Amino acid sequence: LPRVLNYIRLRVGDEDLAQDLTATVFERAVARIDTLRSEGAFAAWLFRIAHNTVVEHYRRRQPLVPLGADLGAPDPAPEARVLAASEVEALVRALGMLPEREQEIIRLRFVAELRNREIAEITGLTETHVAVILYRALRRLRQQLEK
Amino acid sequence: MDETQAALWLSQAIDQLYDGERLDATSEDAALLAVAERLAGLNRALGPARPVLEQRVAALVERRTEACSEQSESMPITNALHGFVHGYTDWVVRVICGIRVVPQRWNLAVLVVAMLVIGWLVWPGRATLARFGGVVNLGPVEVRLLAPTEPAVSVHQVQVTTTERRVGSLAEAEAQVGRSLLRPTWLPTGYALRQVTVVYYDAMPRWLGQPLFVDLSYRADQGPAARLDVRQYFVALGPGRDLHSLHFSDDQVRQVTRVEIGGQPGVLLTLGPVAGTGTPLPRLTVVVWQQDGLLLELSTPNLTADELLSVARSVK
Numbered sequence: 025l026p027r028v029l030n031y032i033r034l035r036v037g038d039e040d041l042a043q044d045l046t047a048t049v050f051e052r053a054v055a056r057i058d059t060l061r062s063e064g065a066f067a068a069w070l071f072r073i074a075h076n077t078v079v080e081h082y083r084r085r086q087p088l089v090p091l092g093a094d095l096g097a098p099d100p101a102p103e104a105r106v107l108a109a110s111e112v113e114a115l116v117r118a119l120g121m122l123p124e125r126e127q128e129i130i131r132l133r134f135v136a137e138l139r140n141r142e143i144a145e146i147t148g149l150t151e152t153h154v155a156v157i158l159y160r161a162l163r164r165l166r167q168q169l170e171k
Numbered sequence: 172m173d174e175t176q177a178a179l180w181l182s183q184a185i186d187q188l189y190d191g192e193r194l195d196a197t198s199e200d201a202a203l204l205a206v207a208e209r210l211a212g213l214n215r216a217l218g219p220a221r222p223v224l225e226q227r228v229a230a231l232v233e234r235r236t237e238a239c240s241e242q243s244e245s246m247p248i249t250n251a252l253h254g255f256v257h258g259y260t261d262w263v264v265r266v267i268c269g270i271r272v273v274p275q276r277w278n279l280a281v282l283v284v285a286m287l288v289i290g291w292l293v294w295p296g297r298a299t300l301a302r303f304g305g306v307v308n309l310g311p312v313e314v315r316l317l318a319p320t321e322p323a324v325s326v327h328q329v330q331v332t333t334t335e336r337r338v339g340s341l342a343e344a345e346a347q348v349g350r351s352l353l354r355p356t357w358l359p360t361g362y363a364l365r366q367v368t369v370v371y372y373d374a375m376p377r378w379l380g381q382p383l384f385v386d387l388s389y390r391a392d393q394g395p396a397a398r399l400d401v402r403q404y405f406v407a408l409g410p411g412r413d414l415h416s417l418h419f420s421d422d423q424v425r426q427v428t429r430v431e432i433g434g435q436p437g438v439l440l441t442l443g444p445v446a447g448t449g450t451p452l453p454r455l456t457v458v459v460w461q462q463d464g465l466l467l468e469l470s471t472p473n474l475t476a477d478e479l480l481s482v483a484r485s486v487k
Binding site: 026027029030033034043046047050111112115130133134135137139140152154155156158159160162163165166169 | 174175177178179181182185186189202203206207209210211212213214216217219220221223224227228
């Protein structure tokens with residue numbers, strides 16, 4: 025649950041929306057459990073649902089909220105205050121400077137805690153391609169953090 | 172090193188970072204790993220879910236679990252709320268089948284096997300079932316054993332029957348199980364293999380694999396107390412789970428020590444009679460670990476812990 029919630033938190037930048045979408049992900053997962061064919065595929069299967077839920081939400085409603093949009097809000101909710109903690113803020117801001125595909129790989133790798141093989145299943149990339157994007161993303165992120 | 176090689180190396184290093192290990196890295200790679208390490212801390216820093224969300228998801232899983240139970244395959248299992256196996260009556264079993272299982276009708280069968288394995292894990296006998304809480308992945312199902320104070324999603328209690336077949340030799344047992352068996356290559360002086368028993372759970376569906384385990388009984392000439400039993404279950408804890416993640420607790424479990432056997436996590440348990448209860452359980456030293464896809468348990472009433480570990484580490 026925390027991994028799914030945090031993945032969505034970083035995608036939508038809005039705590040209330042993240043909690044709602046997380047509940048939606050689990051509702052869909054339970055409803056579609058028959059489509060899960062092996063235990064080993066569980067994480068990739070669940071995060072594919074999470075990915076699609078976020079995409080679908082914004083397709084229907086509004087453009088993607090910029091990453092970190094909640095940061096620095098004048099009267100943040102308790103969760104937003106956690107998000108605004110300096111380390112998280114620095115990482116989220118730096119992450120927001122990366123191309124969307126690199127952001128997604130980072131979210132799947134470090135927040136969803138998926139292995140490259142599982143990320144490849146979700147994104148349709150090869151495992152090697154995922155590794156290369158991850159490498160480039162980390163290099164770019166390092167540069168951003170050093171600024 | 173070209174970019175692809177560097178990328179693959181970095182991914183491997185990140186995997187190892189998550190496994191609690193570190194690779195030697197150049198300064199450039201070390202800097203990237205430092206960023207990875209900070210990112211890996213995001214989940215902890217982002218804070219928990221709201222209780223209402225946790226409750227909502229828990230309710231979803233609960234409803235699914237109940238549906239799983241109703242749809243379970245009919246088996247010679249008494250679904251009454253009493254009479255599983257002596258010693259487990261105050262435990263509840265929570266099956267996270269709503270999220271992890273396919274197909275649903277297997278749930279209860281896998282649960283039964285999980286309970287059997289867990290129940291038999293810390294002492295070689297049905298009379299004694301040391302209790303411990305933990306999470307076990309067996310096949311497609313995650314089984315959680317919870318203390319009775321924790322909320323139960325569903326309670327299943329079952330009865331099962333076993334068939335024990337004594338066979339003449341290790342080779343005969345291997346023929347029955349269809350694979351080579353593990354055995355100690357070092358034994359204390361005077362010990363020799365005296366009996367091989369293959370144990371089947373007749374009521375289990377075929378896909379679970381039978382027999383469930385094989386016992387190798389070693390004896391020495393010093394008397395009936397001089398014994399060593401090697402039990403190998405054809406079941407293993409699921410991916411990402413190891414024996415160090417389980418919490419063992421029972422009045423009979425006097426001491427739990429984490430050990431490593433051939434690089435694999437294991438536990439060394441000292442079991443003893445409970446003061447004032449008159450339990451007939453003798454003092455036992457037990458070591459449990461996983462090896463070659465099997466769950467292994469060695470127990471002895473008389474050998475020292477060091478001797479038992481030496482035997483365990485010689486198993487091949």
